[in-house]
Amino acid sequence: xxxxxxxxxxxxxxxxxTTTAIAIGMLIGIPFGxxxxxxxxxGKRLIVVLVYTCMGLPPVLVGVIVYLLLSRxxxxxxxxxxxxxxxxxxxxxALVTPILAGLTMSAVQEKERAYRETAKSLGASPIQLxxxxxxxxxxxxxxxxxxxxxxxxxxxxxxxxxxGNIEHHTRVMTTAIILETRMGxxxxxxxxxxxxxxxxxxxxxxxxxxxxxxxxAKRR
Amino acid sequence: MNILxxxxxxxxxxxxxxxxxxxxxxxxxxxxxxxxxxxxxKSTLLRVINLLERPAQGSMHVFGTDVDLAALTHAKxxxxxxxxxxxxxxxxxFHASVFDNVAMGLRYRGEDRAAIRPRVLAxxxxxxxxxxxxxxxxxxxxxxxxxxxxxxxxxYEPPLLLLDxxxxxxxxxxxxxxxxxxxxxxxxxxTTILIVTHNLAQxxxxxxxCLFIHQGRIVECGETAAVFSGxxxxxxxxxxxxRMIC
Numbered sequence: 501x502x503x504x505x506x507x508x509x510x511x512x513x514x515x516x517x518t519t520t521a522i523a524i525g526m527l528i529g530i531p532f533g534x535x536x537x538x539x540x541x542x543g544k545r546l547i548v549v550l551v552y553t554c555m556g557l558p559p560v561l562v563g564v565i566v567y568l569l570l571s572r573x574x575x576x577x578x579x580x581x582x583x584x585x586x587x588x589x590x591x592x593x594a595l596v597t598p599i600l601a602g603l604t605m606s607a608v609q610e611k612e613r614a615y616r617e618t619a620k621s622l623g624a625s626p627i628q629l630x631x632x633x634x635x636x637x638x639x640x641x642x643x644x645x646x647x648x649x650x651x652x653x654x655x656x657x658x659x660x661x662x663x664g665n666i667e668h669h670t671r672v673m674t675t676a677i678i679l680e681t682r683m684g685x686x687x688x689x690x691x692x693x694x695x696x697x698x699x700x701x702x703x704x705x706x707x708x709x710x711x712x713x714x715x716x717a718k719r720r
Numbered sequence: 721m722n723i724l725x726x727x728x729x730x731x732x733x734x735x736x737x738x739x740x741x742x743x744x745x746x747x748x749x750x751x752x753x754x755x756x757x758x759x760x761x762k763s764t765l766l767r768v769i770n771l772l773e774r775p776a777q778g779s780m781h782v783f784g785t786d787v788d789l790a791a792l793t794h795a796k797x798x799x800x801x802x803x804x805x806x807x808x809x810x811x812x813x814f815h816a817s818v819f820d821n822v823a824m825g826l827r828y829r830g831e832d833r834a835a836i837r838p839r840v841l842a843x844x845x846x847x848x849x850x851x852x853x854x855x856x857x858x859x860x861x862x863x864x865x866x867x868x869x870x871x872x873x874x875x876y877e878p879p880l881l882l883l884d885x886x887x888x889x890x891x892x893x894x895x896x897x898x899x900x901x902x903x904x905x906x907x908x909x910x911t912t913i914l915i916v917t918h919n920l921a922q923x924x925x926x927x928x929x930c931l932f933i934h935q936g937r938i939v940e941c942g943e944t945a946a947v948f949s950g951x952x953x954x955x956x957x958x959x960x961x962x963r964m965i966c
């Protein structure tokens with residue numbers, strides 16, 4: 501076996517937390533970003549500024565806010581989610597959703613100018629029009645997903661605060677690296693760092709292959 | 721019989737009136753040339769007819785239906801829009817194969833999958849590009865892309881075809897193909913065609929009637945031969961003779 505069982509457990513939890521957070525973030529961020537990219541409405545500029553601001557949110561700040569929300573006396577304290585993988589997912593969703601929304605918005609805005617009139621003149625209904633523009637923006641949206649995944653899986657501050665780095669429960673690769681480094685166990689820390697890098701590489705490759713296959717399937 | 725009539729049309733951009741048409745009619749089965757200097761309002765007229773631009777006021781009688789252009793929404797205008805084909809000067813190609821680009825209009829109309837293939841291939845054959853069906857549309861040359869855009873607009877056989885300077889950036893070979901297709905579909909389908917063009921020789925070759933637009937107004941309108949041989953207004957005489965007008 502390449503790694504001891506407890507390392508596999510850490511890797512598996514990291515993937516599970518990040519993938520869940522990305523999936524939830526995509527469900528919220530992509531439609532919201534597409535809406536911002538396609539429509540004009542009063543107050544849109546302010547919302548766009550807020551989204552861009554949130555794209556660079558300090559993870560520690562997100563961690564503190566989620567911590568306060570989930571702590572025993574916080575508004576969501578009754579859910580008893582603090583120091584659980586679910587709390588880590590919530591923190592990561594807060595971090596990646598603005599990235600997904602912001603990058604989707606940019607991708608859709610760029611394609612909107614070029615394809616709105618073409619699709620409309622070909623007889624697209626309002627819903628078909630939106631679907632066409634989002635489909636044309638898919639490369640940019642995939643890139644957003646890759647960027648968000650990279651940010652989530654390498655994130656340490658927020659998951660440390662709300663997860664607590666509890667062995668066999670909330671310990672993920674980044675928090676384990678911190679722990680191993682503090683203990684002076686640099687080879688183990690580096691080993692986990694390489695695994696982190698490999699996961700990012702594999703995920704990005706998967707996205708690229710997915711986009712390529714999608715395009716090939718479209719060809720006749 | 722008129723296929724299209726515009727009445728009391730006013731288009732404003734940032735408060736400035738850029739097109740004003742009291743009344744204009746287009747007969748079914750004819751090819752119309754829309755000529756005039758740059759910025760006169762020719763493309764705007766075509767975009768308003770294709771419901772791509774909403775005017776400040778105006779009504780249109782098209783395909784037997786009266787519509788208030790200023791109040792028409794995308795959803796309400798859809799049945800009308802689906803009876804028109806539109807080719808822009810620089811058409812955007814979808815990031816898909818040539819086949820998928822041409823099939824797009826049929827898919828929007830919910831055509832049966834089995835029926836789409838022969839119709840797309842027939843449209844591609846019409847523009848001499850049936851061999852390019854599997855090619856990526858973004859690898860086409862400018863001339864080929866414009867012919868694909870024409871096939872894309874023709875595949876669902878619209879009774880009204882709007883062409884906005886479609887051959888402005890094409891070489892003579894592609895212009896010849898484009899004009900042959902226009903003449904073919906006009907003869908075989910009796911399609912009414914409105915073509916905005918700066919190419920006066922092309923207007924003479926292709927069209928039955930011409931509209932001359934100047935400074936947002938239709939200044940002259942009539943049979944092509946009459947417009948070119950006996951232009952009544954000074955601006956049109958200057959335009960035809962190649963003298964600058966403003």
